[in-house]
Amino acid sequence: MQPTIHSKLPNVGTTIFTVMSSLAAQHNAINLGQGFPDYPMSEELTELVNRAMKDGFNQYTHMNGYPPLREAISEKIEYLYQNKINPDTQITMTPGGTYALYTALTTILQAEDEVIVFEPAYDSYIPAIEVNGAKAIMIELQFTDYSINWEEVRNKISEKTRTIMINSPHNPTGSVLSETDIEQLRAITKDTNILIISDEVYEQLIFDGKQHQSILKYPDLLERSFVCFSFGKVYHCTGWKLGYCIASEYLMKEFRKIHQFNCFTCDTPKQVALSQFLQKRENYLELGSFLQKKRDHFQNLMQQTRLRPLPTFGSYFQVYSYEGISDEGEKDFAKRLTQEQGVATIPVSAFYSSEKNNQVLRFCFAKKESTLEAAVERLIKL
Numbered sequence: 001m002q003p004t005i006h007s008k009l010p011n012v013g014t015t016i017f018t019v020m021s022s023l024a025a026q027h028n029a030i031n032l033g034q035g036f037p038d039y040p041m042s043e044e045l046t047e048l049v050n051r052a053m054k055d056g057f058n059q060y061t062h063m064n065g066y067p068p069l070r071e072a073i074s075e076k077i078e079y080l081y082q083n084k085i086n087p088d089t090q091i092t093m094t095p096g097g098t099y100a101l102y103t104a105l106t107t108i109l110q111a112e113d114e115v116i117v118f119e120p121a122y123d124s125y126i127p128a129i130e131v132n133g134a135k136a137i138m139i140e141l142q143f144t145d146y147s148i149n150w151e152e153v154r155n156k157i158s159e160k161t162r163t164i165m166i167n168s169p170h171n172p173t174g175s176v177l178s179e180t181d182i183e184q185l186r187a188i189t190k191d192t193n194i195l196i197i198s199d200e201v202y203e204q205l206i207f208d209g210k211q212h213q214s215i216l217k218y219p220d221l222l223e224r225s226f227v228c229f230s231f232g233k234v235y236h237c238t239g240w241k242l243g244y245c246i247a248s249e250y251l252m253k254e255f256r257k258i259h260q261f262n263c264f265t266c267d268t269p270k271q272v273a274l275s276q277f278l279q280k281r282e283n284y285l286e287l288g289s290f291l292q293k294k295r296d297h298f299q300n301l302m303q304q305t306r307l308r309p310l311p312t313f314g315s316y317f318q319v320y321s322y323e324g325i326s327d328e329g330e331k332d333f334a335k336r337l338t339q340e341q342g343v344a345t346i347p348v349s350a351f352y353s354s355e356k357n358n359q360v361l362r363f364c365f366a367k368k369e370s371t372l373e374a375a376v377e378r379l380i381k382l
């Protein structure tokens with residue numbers, strides 16, 4: 001007899017991401033759906049990893065992360081956000097941003113707690129909340145600018161609210177939080193027990209001269225926050241799965257208790273390499289303009305199509321509307337685009353917990369120029 005188990009995530013099945021990827025492969029489509037670059041990562045960083053391995057940095061490093069890397073991150077934060085973060089007590093390296101988010105949620109959630117989540121949302125949030133026995137309270141970002149309705153946040157806060165999750169620059173829409181949003185967040189959380197989890201995996205990938213409103217800039221908010229980052233995303237090496245979390249000492253102490261018995265320590269040679277790479281400021285200061293060029297190029301090319309852009313100010317993504325081209329639902333339209341035009345995208349409805357149809361698709365422009373050009377050539381025919 002096969003033993004039975006009770007699924008911890010009974011509602012999770014095959015996601016649209018898997019569906020679209022296999023459809024893309026089946027139809028030899030250009031894949032602008034998945035959020036990873038198809039261009040090479042920094043040669044300098046690759047060389048540094050090779051050197052670290054040859055120099056023998058191949059064993060477990062410190063549980064909280066290779067100390068010189070934590071110091072380099074702390075220096076970077078002081079330079080960018082004028083805030084002093086203690087590398088010994090406030091920074092922990094993690095195997096990717098998703099793990100950092102998951103660990104933060106696991107650190108603080110008790111059964112029946114509520115977590116405010118804005119949707120469309122990165123797909124790991126809800127399962128990570130539910131696996132911890134807590135409940136996601138969904139609030140829709142306002143269409144079409146995907147801004148937060150703070151009045152609604154106020155209305156949805158209850159005695160059970162444990163944390164609010166924010167994400168800027170935002171996946172899937174490329175919207176970014178403003179100083180006014182931060183003020184609202186401060187007003188809502190002040191003198192409460194509510195914590196903040198801030199997903200900043202696209203930290204440097206911000207455009208048009210906008211300033212990233214990192215929680216790290218605001219010591220009073222950092223006091224109640226876990227701030228999560230991903231090296232994979234910003235340095236164009238998503239397969240590295242390396243990131244980190246920053247929090248106040250009292251929160252980080254608890255975070256590390258979970259981390260210690262989960263992955264314990266992360267990839268050593270890559271941490272050694274990054275500690276050296278971060279010494280050169282241009283290595284992170286140029287990331288935004290590098291990606292903005294791609295966004296601009298893609299947006300210009302897309303003017304030749306009947307798809308209409310919604311503004312994006314950061315991340316790897318831009319949302320386009322097909323209103324006026326078809327009345328189909330997003331999933332059907334995205335599937336047809338893959339099958340008939342040979343371009344794979346992700347329907348934005350995939351990032352909502354319930355049925356949604358704004359007739360918009362997410363395109364990833366973190367691709368080679370030639371990939372973007374070939375895709376648009378196909379989309380012109382639409």
Ligand SMILES: Cc1ncc(COP(=O)(O)O)c(C=O)c1O
Nearest residue numbers: 096097098122171201230232243
């Ligand atoms: C908003 C957001 N958070 C977190 C992640 C995960 O980052 P990592 O690959 O480092 O786990 C992603 C990746 O797509 C993302 O889009």
